[in-house]
Amino acid sequence: MKLHYDVQYTPRFEKNSWEQLKQFTDARIALGRTGGSLPTRPLLEFQLAHAQAKDAVLKPLDLDILSQQLQQQQISFVQVSSCALNKDIYLKRPDLGRELSESSRQMLQTMQAEQQPYDVLIVAGDGLSARAIEDNAVSFIAKLQEACVQQGWRVAPVVIATGSRVALGDEIAQILQAKMLVMLIGERPGLSSPDSMGIYYTWQAKKGCHDAMRNCISNVRPAGLDEVTAVQRLLALMRKSEQLQLSGVDLKDEHEMLIGQGQAQLPHGIF
Helix, strand or coil, rough: CCCCCCCCCCCCCCCCCHHHHHHHCCCCCCCCEEEEEEEEEHHHHHHHHHHHHHHHHHHHCCCCHHHHHHCCCCCCCCEEECCCCCCHHHCHHHHHCCCHHHHHHHHHHHHHHHHCEEEEEEEEEEEHHHHHHHHHHHHHHHHHHHHHHHHHCCCCCCEEEEEECCCCHHHHHHHHHHEEEEEEEECCECCCCCCEEEECCCCCCCEEECCEEEEEEEEEEECEEEEHHHHHHHHHHHHHHHHHHCCCCCCCCCCCCCCCCCCECCCCCCC
């Protein structure tokens, strides 16, 4: 007697149901497999991303390039440094990244002795990704400064800080007597975001401020939060902060984005 088996054919390679989600994220999904391992291309891409993240942390801020970019935009600036004099110290001693070097402190004190208090101070610090500042800071600063001037705020010269942690901006703002501190800093690199810039906003910052007193806007970069949207959100926070005389956990980001032609637009009259 001959037996008949009804065998259904199953294709060896099926389309991954996660494939369609890749267009919405840089996360590593739907990578495929070769046996029990990753295919060669995703493996090499992972190794490249890991190397880029390490480079972003270890690379020193290129002050010459940043200075040229600021000069081209006709943005006045000064340079300061923390007590973390190199990357090795910076990574091992976070506390030193929150303290101004003595020479920087004296320079800022001399500078303030000849000026009236400022409304807005912008500090750009290398943080954990100098690349983020080199790639994103100058264009963002130009837009923010123009918006602040149109608000009638007195803007201090930009401060470029090396070896900086977020809290370094507090002491700078205290010395320059600035009501509103905008701290731009390179964020800890992810495996798909070595160029991510963070924004920390503090009302009447002074040495000893804690994180609950700050507002944060994160992931400012071409593949993340675009700079126009970031300026719009920050400006809304600053207006509300000036009205309430505070920042941090008591200051909520309730701003509704203006959408036009698929992209966020700054309110009419800002530029």
